[in-house]
Amino acid sequence: MTTAVDTGTSRREAPYEGPLLDVRDLHVEFVTRDGVAKAVNGVSYSVAAGETLAVLGESGSGKSVTAQAIMGILDMPPARIPRGEIRFRGEDMLGMDKERRRRIRGQKIAMIFQDALSSLNPVLTVGFQLGEMFRAHHKSSRKEAKEKAVELMERVRIPAAKDRVNDYPHQFSGGMRQRIMIAMALALEPDLIIADEPTTALDVTVQAQVMDLLAELQAEFNMGLILITHDLGVVADVADKIAVMYAGRIVETAPVHELYARPAHPYTRGLLDSIPRLDQKGQELYAIKGLPPNLLRIPPGCAFNPRCPRAQAVCRQEVPELFPVTEDDGTELAGRGSACFFWKETLHDR
Amino acid sequence: MGSYVLRRVLQMIPVFFGTTLLIFLMVYTLPGDPVSALFGDKAADPAVVASIKHKYYLDQPIWKQYLHYMGNLFQGDFGTSFTGRPVSDIMADAFPVTIRLALMAFAFELVFGLLLGLVSGLKRGSIQDTLVLVLTLLVISIPVFVLAYIAQTVFATNLGWVTPTVQNSKDLSQLILPAVVLGSLSLAFVARLTRTSIGENLRADYMRTAVAKGLPRRTIVTRHLLRNSLIPVVTFLGTDLGALMGGAIVTEGIFNVQGIGNVLYRAINQKEGPTVVGIVTVLVIVYLVASLVVDLLYAVLDPRIRYA
Amino acid sequence: MPDIHDESSFERHPKPGVDHLDYAGEQGMAVEQETLVEPDPEKREEARSLWGDAWRDLRRRPIFLISAVLILLLIVMAIFPGAFTDADPRKADLVNDYLKRPDWTDFFGAGWFGYDGQGRSIYARVVYGARASITVGIFVTAIVTLLGGLCGMVAGYFGGPVDALLSRIIDIFFGIPLLLGALVLLNAFSTRTVWTVVVALGVLGWTQIARVMRGAVLTVKQADYVMAGRALGAGTGRLMFRHILPNAVAPVIVVATIALGGYIATEATLSFLGIGLQDPTISWGIDISSAQKVIRTAPYVLFFPAAALSITVLAFIMLGDAVRDALDPKLR
Numbered sequence: 001m002t003t004a005v006d007t008g009t010s011r012r013e014a015p016y017e018g019p020l021l022d023v024r025d026l027h028v029e030f031v032t033r034d035g036v037a038k039a040v041n042g043v044s045y046s047v048a049a050g051e052t053l054a055v056l057g058e059s060g061s062g063k064s065v066t067a068q069a070i071m072g073i074l075d076m077p078p079a080r081i082p083r084g085e086i087r088f089r090g091e092d093m094l095g096m097d098k099e100r101r102r103r104i105r106g107q108k109i110a111m112i113f114q115d116a117l118s119s120l121n122p123v124l125t126v127g128f129q130l131g132e133m134f135r136a137h138h139k140s141s142r143k144e145a146k147e148k149a150v151e152l153m154e155r156v157r158i159p160a161a162k163d164r165v166n167d168y169p170h171q172f173s174g175g176m177r178q179r180i181m182i183a184m185a186l187a188l189e190p191d192l193i194i195a196d197e198p199t200t201a202l203d204v205t206v207q208a209q210v211m212d213l214l215a216e217l218q219a220e221f222n223m224g225l226i227l228i229t230h231d232l233g234v235v236a237d238v239a240d241k242i243a244v245m246y247a248g249r250i251v252e253t254a255p256v257h258e259l260y261a262r263p264a265h266p267y268t269r270g271l272l273d274s275i276p277r278l279d280q281k282g283q284e285l286y287a288i289k290g291l292p293p294n295l296l297r298i299p300p301g302c303a304f305n306p307r308c309p310r311a312q313a314v315c316r317q318e319v320p321e322l323f324p325v326t327e328d329d330g331t332e333l334a335g336r337g338s339a340c341f342f343w344k345e346t347l348h349d350r
Numbered sequence: 351m352g353s354y355v356l357r358r359v360l361q362m363i364p365v366f367f368g369t370t371l372l373i374f375l376m377v378y379t380l381p382g383d384p385v386s387a388l389f390g391d392k393a394a395d396p397a398v399v400a401s402i403k404h405k406y407y408l409d410q411p412i413w414k415q416y417l418h419y420m421g422n423l424f425q426g427d428f429g430t431s432f433t434g435r436p437v438s439d440i441m442a443d444a445f446p447v448t449i450r451l452a453l454m455a456f457a458f459e460l461v462f463g464l465l466l467g468l469v470s471g472l473k474r475g476s477i478q479d480t481l482v483l484v485l486t487l488l489v490i491s492i493p494v495f496v497l498a499y500i501a502q503t504v505f506a507t508n509l510g511w512v513t514p515t516v517q518n519s520k521d522l523s524q525l526i527l528p529a530v531v532l533g534s535l536s537l538a539f540v541a542r543l544t545r546t547s548i549g550e551n552l553r554a555d556y557m558r559t560a561v562a563k564g565l566p567r568r569t570i571v572t573r574h575l576l577r578n579s580l581i582p583v584v585t586f587l588g589t590d591l592g593a594l595m596g597g598a599i600v601t602e603g604i605f606n607v608q609g610i611g612n613v614l615y616r617a618i619n620q621k622e623g624p625t626v627v628g629i630v631t632v633l634v635i636v637y638l639v640a641s642l643v644v645d646l647l648y649a650v651l652d653p654r655i656r657y658a
Numbered sequence: 659m660p661d662i663h664d665e666s667s668f669e670r671h672p673k674p675g676v677d678h679l680d681y682a683g684e685q686g687m688a689v690e691q692e693t694l695v696e697p698d699p700e701k702r703e704e705a706r707s708l709w710g711d712a713w714r715d716l717r718r719r720p721i722f723l724i725s726a727v728l729i730l731l732l733i734v735m736a737i738f739p740g741a742f743t744d745a746d747p748r749k750a751d752l753v754n755d756y757l758k759r760p761d762w763t764d765f766f767g768a769g770w771f772g773y774d775g776q777g778r779s780i781y782a783r784v785v786y787g788a789r790a791s792i793t794v795g796i797f798v799t800a801i802v803t804l805l806g807g808l809c810g811m812v813a814g815y816f817g818g819p820v821d822a823l824l825s826r827i828i829d830i831f832f833g834i835p836l837l838l839g840a841l842v843l844l845n846a847f848s849t850r851t852v853w854t855v856v857v858a859l860g861v862l863g864w865t866q867i868a869r870v871m872r873g874a875v876l877t878v879k880q881a882d883y884v885m886a887g888r889a890l891g892a893g894t895g896r897l898m899f900r901h902i903l904p905n906a907v908a909p910v911i912v913v914a915t916i917a918l919g920g921y922i923a924t925e926a927t928l929s930f931l932g933i934g935l936q937d938p939t940i941s942w943g944i945d946i947s948s949a950q951k952v953i954r955t956a957p958y959v960l961f962f963p964a965a966a967l968s969i970t971v972l973a974f975i976m977l978g979d980a981v982r983d984a985l986d987p988k989l990r
Contacts, residue, residue, distance in 0.1 A: 120556055136565045
């Protein structure tokens with residue numbers, strides 16, 4: 001390896017054309033006692049610098065597993081990646097040697113987890129855990145690391161950072177803890193941040209603050225952001241584009257506002273319809289019937305077919321690919337795709 | 351932190367009095383007359399019995415006996431055995447031997463228990479792991495006195511490395527085998543506890559974070575995994591020192607170590623009330639101090655306790 | 659804030675790593691889904707499936723099967739020792755049978771394991787010895803579970819001064835090592851039967867279960883469904899026995915099973931020291947003790963009762979281990 005990852009502050013390398021992160025046809029399986037659970041079944045997406053991709057899906061849809069595969073923090077076994085490609089700045093991540101992969105983690109790609117309380121080490125001070133990033137990657141001294149930790153805490157607007165740097169995670173409020181997680185991810189100014197349900201554990205008012213902070217810092221550093229969530233509301237304000245996942249596949253991709261206005265997949269449509277709306281007060285709320293599939297036995301054909309109001313014979317036999325979505329006159333809609341044989345009908349439905 | 355220590359110390363006081371009272375009651379109120387036992391088969395002269403009873407305060411109501419005993423105890427007087435020897439003298443002879451034995455056993459279980467637990471915890475499902483599991487399960491299942499015989503037969507009778515029983519209890523090298531036998535059960539617990547604890551912490555979210563931070567593996571293991579995994583092990587080890595001294599009763603008997611276990615066993619058999627109560631009281635104090643130390647250690651290791 | 663599904667209303671604090679563990683498959687998911695479809699605050703469904711899952715899991719563990727079969731065999735042996743041997747364990751023939759070596763051709767016969775220093779059939783004594791061990795193990799565990807369970811439950815449920823008082827009482831008994839306390843207590847009785855030993859160990863040994871129970875109740879008490887039960891006005895008794903007990907009992911069962919083996923070992927140790935069971939009761943501990951005298955010339959006299967004792971203890975510990983792993987891999 002001649003292009004050893006630089007450890008200095010000049011993080012902008014030779015200009016790289018193309019997406020920051022490119023995932024192609026990724027498959028992830030888990031070998032369990034009951035059989036092989038197919039968690040991710042051919043996911044492809046890409047993220048550019050400064051872009052926010054929201055990955056939307058229920059638990060079990062494979063959104064988090066995909067993220068963990070990108071980070072390289074899946075436990076293998078039981079997990080395995082039988083097929084697929086993950087390229088970061090054009091470089092193949094799956095074939096890379098362990099040491100280089102480790103240096104990319106935290107330094108080039110960082111991750112924010114859902115539950116900050118359990119994701120932070122309970123017996124180490126937050127200052128230590130923040131400073132650890134500099135000590136591990138930049139070989140900073142203890143003192144330097146602590147100073148940088150205070151700076152980071154100030155940057156994510158934790159009040160009285162200097163006094164609180166020696167506190168332990170459980171001494172902070174939920175929102176403050178999530179800020180510390182964000183600070184940790186930002187520490188080495190990475191190119192890409194993956195945020196896995198960063199606000200789910202927080203109160204609604206705090207959710208908005210944390211989301212705003214994240215978006216602001218992303219813009220400031222021109223980072224790519226993958227925002228994993230099951231909450232449509234979180235997505236709307238911050239994302240550029242959305243990928244909706246179901247049973248380990250992407251079922252629809254679209255720029256965020258188009259997805260809201262005109263979904264092209266019955267699953268997305270169902271999700272949108274199940275949001276309570278003020279203008280429909282008093283009416284019964286729509287709910288998608290049935291349950292998400294068992295990953296050990298994903299139904300043949302389109303995985304959504306048992307729950308789909310539009311399902312036909314073809315849906316039970318063939319797996320739909322991600323069709324490009326166009327207007328009736330054939331004008332292509334940039335960035336739009338739907339894995340439904342009846343995307344056209346769905347698009348018009350309303 | 352200060353109030354936490356104070357609270358723990360205050361809690362210890364009723365426990366100390368309760369436990370010693372319990373022992374006192376068990377020794378002095380249960381059937382079996384220690385004084386007539388002194389005379390063996392000979393019929394005792396009632397006048398002599400009465401005078402002995404008076405001398406040892408045995409003719410008083412039990413609560414008075416207890417208060418009297420406690421009063422003397424706080425002046426450092428553990429009473430006098432029925433043979434006329436001060437109990438503190440008897441203990442001064444025997445305790446150093448047992449403390450040495452227990453400390454050796456403790457060192458043995460600490461070093462090897464942690465090592466085995468670490469190996470098997472980090473390499474779950476490997477051959478080493480299975481081996482450790484099977485071995486510790488065997489040690490836990492085989493009662494100590496059987497284990498002692500096996501050790502005696504193998505190391506003394508077959509290999510001839512040591513004498514079957516200890517000739518000189520002051521000689522540390524002779525205490526090695528009894529110490530290993532004494533510590534073996536706790537070693538098995540330490541190894542299993544370490545293994546479980548490591549396994550649990552390996553799955554913890556903060557370990558995933560540590561990996562995602564791109565820390566080197568060695569840092570992850572030593573700084574994040576071990577530090578957290580050792581908390582329950584330290585707790586166990588602390589209370590175990592007291593348990594080892596109590597457990598010495600069997601080991602010392604088989605290996606003929608002239609320690610507290612041997613003395614206590616003889617005293618129980620001969621219904622030597624003052625000696626039994628004296629020794630057990632000291633053991634209870636050791637136990638209480640050990641559990642206090644454990645609580646403090648716990649608070650040092652786990653900030654969630656310290657700042658609760 | 660709109661949600662894909664209404665998860666958050668049932669889980670105030672989303673379980674860490676639920677998404678992460680989804681691949682664990684059916685079981686985890688089934689529970690989640692049920693709560694989604696039918697928001698039933700009473701988690702009877704979950705409780706039942708916890709035991710159901712544990713049972714399904716257990717049946718697949720060879721360790722569980724082996725130990726269960728062993729324990730069953732031992733129990734049958736304890737009840738009908740005559741079914742395993744015709745020999746009389748108390749018949750001593752010092753002239754003909756003194757320390758006769760094991761005879762492997764004498765399958766299940768009196769001389770199978772040889773004869774001891776009093777000319778008694780070792781095989782017969784091993785068979786008949788099961789009764790004392792099993793009786794002590796099972797009955798001490800029963801007493802300890804009742805006494806400790808009740809004490810821990812009350813302490814954990816009521817908290818406050820009740821808890822403070824009971825906890826100190828637990829501490830007081832906990833301060834006396836089981837073996838030591840039993841030695842002092844049993845020494846007061848010049849004649850001791852199995853039941854004397856059972857009561858002594860039961861009275862001294864309940865603290866461990868009490869602590870485990872108290873801890874479990876404290877945890878369960880915080881659970882949402884107990885809060886819900888309380889909010890709906892369930893009475894103390896109903897809350898304790900219908901809501902808390904079924905969910906707090908798992909760790910108690912595990913600890914009790916493992917402790918059972920320990921009580922058997924303690925009884926043997928006491929008998930070995932001469933302060934446990936006495937002749938004419940047949941106990942492995944007594945036999946091991948009397949084998950000391952002939953250990954060099956006839957090690958088999960020691961081997962068979964020692965092996966029987968170790969296997970019995972092992973069986974219960976393995977059973978407890980298996981049950982623990984099945985109920986919750988994270989216990990302990």
